Amino acid sequence: MFFHKLNEKFVIDYYNKKNKQIEYGMDSPIGFKGMQYWDVHTTNDEDLLQVIPRNYRDECKFSLMEVNHEIPAHSYGEGEVVIDFYIATDQCITQFYYPIQDNTESEGAVFYDGYLKKGRRFMAKPGDAYLLDTSKPYAIIPTKPGIVNRRCLSLHIPSKTFAEAVEMLKSTDYIDD
Numbered sequence: 001m002f003f004h005k006l007n008e009k010f011v012i013d014y015y016n017k018k019n020k021q022i023e024y025g026m027d028s029p030i031g032f033k034g035m036q037y038w039d040v041h042t043t044n045d046e047d048l049l050q051v052i053p054r055n056y057r058d059e060c061k062f063s064l065m066e067v068n069h070e071i072p073a074h075s076y077g078e079g080e081v082v083i084d085f086y087i088a089t090d091q092c093i094t095q096f097y098y099p100i101q102d103n104t105e106s107e108g109a110v111f112y113d114g115y116l117k118k119g120r121r122f123m124a125k126p127g128d129a130y131l132l133d134t135s136k137p138y139a140i141i142p143t144k145p146g147i148v149n150r151r152c153l154s155l156h157i158p159s160k161t162f163a164e165a166v167e168m169l170k171s172t173d174y175i176d177d
Helices: 045-049 054-059 162-171
Strands: 003-005 015-028 031-042 061-067 071-074 080-088 093-099 116-122 129-133 138-141 150-158
Touching: 003 116, 015 061, 015 071, 031 045, 031 150, 045 150, 054 150, 080 162, 129 162
Parallel strands: none
Antiparallel strands: 003 129, 015 031, 031 061, 061 150, 071 138, 080 129, 080 150, 093 116, 093 138
């Protein structure tokens, strides 16, 4: 399994984006198309951190992810597990994939569709939260034409495997068995 939906809804009351951390995409005549991560401050930090056991909270970091275009299949590499708390989803699908060849380099890569087999997918709604294994290839696919408005607070959980993160969230009762 490459993702788990948390068993509660989360409302993001207020957030303030600050410095841009990184962006993936391209400049076009009508502006940037892709995904951007920003430093963020929210009034909900403490509420959102409740999903993580207290002794791991200091290791975690929030960022704001904004997507305005289709994002091809990509991965971030081992040790990259996030919980995305969705603010706006624009009915985009998060599609996970299996690499066709096990020896395909997958750490921090963008993938050609011909080397992938479709796995499970989900369509988040505002207020949903998902634990994602971002070491596995996944894409963000719009379901309607035009500019996308997808935003979420990403809680980065460093130095944990997906299986370890699942157990952490089970211990706080945010993931059911």
